[in-house]
Structures are given as structure tokens and as C-alpha cells.
Amino acid sequence: MVRTLLTTALGLGMLSLVSPAAAQSICGERGDFIKHLEKRHQEQPTSMGLASNGKMIEVLTSDNGTWTIIVTTADGTSCVVAAGEAWQTMMPQVAMKPAA
Numbered sequence: 001m002v003r004t005l006l007t008t009a010l011g012l013g014m015l016s017l018v019s020p021a022a023a024q025s026i027c028g029e030r031g032d033f034i035k036h037l038e039k040r041h042q043e044q045p046t047s048m049g050l051a052s053n054g055k056m057i058e059v060l061t062s063d064n065g066t067w068t069i070i071v072t073t074a075d076g077t078s079c080v081v082a083a084g085e086a087w088q089t090m091m092p093q094v095a096m097k098p099a100a
Helices: 002-012 020-025 030-041
Strands: 027-029 044-050 056-061 067-072 077-084
Touching: 027 030, 030 044, 030 067, 030 077
Parallel strands: none
Antiparallel strands: 027 077, 044 056, 056 067, 067 077
């Protein structure tokens, strides 16, 4: 996780040292994040949603299991919330109705 955050920060030229606690301070233009994550980690947006505060939450994943979660504000500024490895997509589970 720290390796992914570090390469993201260095690649964007924003921070020279990153710890997990500093992940939220990695911010920049959304388009720059998307380009960097695609080029460096082969990550692409795979899920998104709108939070109650109006911010867009996106999960970017790669076929090799790396992932990054970013939050984007209305002005296009994105911040890394978390990043890591071993992402797995789960199939939704359908709840069975109890037998009558």
C-alpha cells in the first residue's frame, strides 16, 4: 500500500515521503490522477458513486490486483483515500427467502 501511494505521489510530483496517514493529502487534478494510475499501474475506474456530501467516490483497479480509491470534489480536485494490492471483485449475493 505504501509503495503504491509513494509511486503515485512521486509520479505526480506532490510529495517526497508518504505514510498511510498522509494518504488524504495526495490531491490534484482528477485527469492527472487517471492518466498517472493508468500509465503507472494499469488501473482504470471500475466503480463510482456519489456521496451524501456531493463528492464522487471512485475505485480504480487493475488486472494485476492493484487498486486506488479517490474522492473528487465538484471543482475536479481529487484526493487519494486509500490504495493497495490484492483487489478482488465479488459477485453480489442474493438473499434467499425463508421457505414457507
